[in-house]
Every structure is written in structure tokens, then in C-alpha cells.
Amino acid sequence: xxxxxxxxxxxxxxxxxxxxxxxxxxxxxxxxxxxxxxxxxxxxxxxxxxxxxxxxxxxxxxxxxxxxxxxxxxxxxxxxxxxxxxxxxxxxxxxxxxxxxxxxxxxxxxxxxxxxxxxxxxxxxxxxxxxxxxxxxxxxxxxxxxxxxxxxxxxxxxxxxxxxxxxxxxxxxxxxxxxxxxxxxxxxxxxxxxxxxxxxxxxxxxxxxxxxxxxxxxxxxxxxxxxxxxxxxxxxxxxxxxxxxxxxxxxxxxxxxxx
Numbered sequence: 001x002x003x004x005x006x007x008x009x010x011x012x013x014x015x016x017x018x019x020x021x022x023x024x025x026x027x028x029x030x031x032x033x034x035x036x037x038x039x040x041x042x043x044x045x046x047x048x049x050x051x052x053x054x055x056x057x058x059x060x061x062x063x064x065x066x067x068x069x070x071x072x073x074x075x076x077x078x079x080x081x082x083x084x085x086x087x088x089x090x091x092x093x094x095x096x097x098x099x100x101x102x103x104x105x106x107x108x109x110x111x112x113x114x115x116x117x118x119x120x121x122x123x124x125x126x127x128x129x130x131x132x133x134x135x136x137x138x139x140x141x142x143x144x145x146x147x148x149x150x151x152x153x154x155x156x157x158x159x160x161x162x163x164x165x166x167x168x169x170x171x172x173x174x175x176x177x178x179x180x181x182x183x184x185x186x187x188x189x190x191x192x193x194x195x196x197x198x199x200x201x202x203x204x205x206x207x208x209x210x211x212x213x214x215x216x217x218x219x220x221x222x223x224x225x226x227x228x229x230x231x232x233x234x235x236x237x238x239x240x241x242x243x244x245x246x247x248x249x250x251x252x253x254x255x256x257x258x259x
Contacts, residue, residue: 035087036064042083046075046151048172050186063088071095074186075170097189098171100154100164102146104183105196105257106139107159111210122148127180136209138181138199146175146184191240193250195229197257202234207255214257220249 039060047055051072053062062068063084071081071093078095085092113133117126123141131137142160154168155175164175166189176184183198195214199206203215216234228242229249236249236258250258 033064036060038087039063039084042076042080042087043073044075044080046170046172048075048174050074050171050173069093074098075172077170098186099166099169099189100171100173100175100184100186101194102140102162102164102184103194103196103198104138104140104161105212105259106134106136106210107161108142109159110212111135111139123178124180132181134209136199136201136206136213138183138201139197139210139213140183141181145178145180149174149178188240190245191238191243192245193238193243193247194259195236195238195257196259197235200233200235206234212255212257214253215255217254219252219254220258223248223252 036057037060040057043056043060045056049055051059051074053059053068056073059068059072063070070084070088070090073080077097078092081095082092112135114130114135115133117129117133119125119129121143123143123145126133126141126143132141134141140161142157142162144155144157144162146162147155147157151172151174152168152170154165154170156163156165162175162184164184171186173186176182176186181198187194197206197210197212197214199209199213201209203217206213206215214234214236216231216236218231220229220236221231225246225248226242226244228239228244229236230239231237238249
């Protein structure tokens with residue numbers, strides 16, 4: 001009896017626990033659409049957030065349950081969009097190839113540093129000291145915070161300036177978030193004309209800080225036959241929906257800030 005009674009009690013407890021777990025699983029069961037899992041597998045699992053959702057799983061769920069567009073995954077591109085369309089039984093949506101671009105051309109040959117920084121060698125750390133150690137407070141600091149977060153080895157630092165290889169870039173946007181000066185943006189690969197300057201200073205101050213900087217002279221704006229380029233706050237910017245890549249603004253720019 002010393003051994004039988006505890007064994008019976010233990011067995012009864014196990015049976016009751018099993019019954020309760022079975023009941024709970026039935027009560028709280030949530031039906032999962034198998035398409036969510038399949039779409040998740042079709043995505044690259046970069047979890048970069050470039051699609052506007054928290055991650056690939058969240059995006060897959062939004063596609064199935066909230067009719068989210070199927071062509072928002074930049075790293076996956078047309079391949080992922082095609083697989084998702086096949087899973088859903090719909091036509092594949094067009095995917096516009098995108099790339100990140102550094103809107104700065106101020107390398108160490110055309111601009112200077114004001115002091116040597118002896119702390120943690122990161123752009124964010126330097127930015128805390130007087131807005132950075134360069135003559136231009138708007139430009140690339142050049143310590144590679146963007147390069148450190150790029151999973152595709154698309155970014156290199158050349159002459160203290162970040163350079164992006166469009167052939168490797170997946171437009172995930174990690175570098176955009178990492179840059180403390182916010183000079184990296186995502187744009188269509190098909191638009192090849194770019195203003196490589198982010199200065200918000202007036203023309204004289206910009207020229208003193210960097211010989212490659214946009215001086216806001218508006219010559220490009222006046223010359224553009226499509227009205228695709230505007231100068232606001234001392235800085236030229238391009239409307240890619242209007243730009244035809246004709247290169248007129250590039251030829252007209254007196255400081256060669258347009259490439």
C-alpha cells in the first residue's frame with residue numbers, strides 16, 4: 001500500500017492534467033492559414049523592415065489577412081514577389097529595383113576634418129561632438145556605421161566616404177537607419193542622375209566646407225527641360241517621377257555636385 005496509493009494519485013493527476021491540456025488546446029486553438037508559412041518561406045528572412053512591417057513573418061501574415069501588396073520585399077525582389085503570387089494564385093506584381101545611395105561626394109580630397117576623434121570610432125559617437133569632426137556638418141563622417149550593418153557587403157569606405165555598390169545592394173534600408181546624418185536614401189536603380197550633396201548651408205558656407213557641395217545656384221533647376229529638379233533650402237533635389245535621365249542638370253552644374 002505504501003507504493004500503490006502514491007502511484008494511483010500520480011496516475012490520476014496525470015490523467016486530469018492531460019484532460020485539462022486537451023480541453024485548453026481545443027478552447028484556445030487558433031487556425032493558421034498554411035499560406036502564411038509558405039509565403040514566409042518565399043521571403044529572404046532578412047527581417048529588415050524595408051517592407052514597412054516588423055519582419056518577414058509579420059509581412060507574410062499581412063499579405064494573407066490584410067491584403068498587403070505582394071511586391072514590398074526589396075531584398076527578395078521579383079523572385080519573392082513571383083513565388084508569393086504563385087502561392088496566392090494571383091498575377092505577379094511589378095517590382096521596381098531599388099538601391100541605396102549616399103548623397104555626399106565630400107571625400108578627404110575636397111573637404112577637411114576639424115579635429116581628430118580619439119573615442120569609439122563610429123559615426124554616431126563622433127556626431128555627439130560638435131555635430132561631427134568635419135568642416136561640413138551635413139556630410140558623410142566616414143567611419144562606417146552603414147558598412148557595419150550591411151549584410152550584403154555593398155558598402156565600402158573610400159577616402160573617408162561611404163560608397164555603395166548598386167550591384168550588391170538589396171535596398172534593405174539598414175544603412176539608412178544607421179547613418180546619423182541621414183544622407184543615405186533609397187531610390188530606383190533606373191534613375192541614374194543624383195545630387196551627391198546633402199548640405200543645408202548657404203552657397204558660400206557650403207563652398208568653404210566642401211568644393212564638391214551644392215551651392216543652391218538654381219542653374220540646374222532652370223536648365224531642366226522636365227522641371228524635375230528644384231532648389232529648396234539652398235539644396236537641389238530631384239523628382240524621380242519626372243526625371244528622364246537626360247543629364248542636362250549634370251552638364252549645367254558649375255560645381256559638379258550632380259552625377
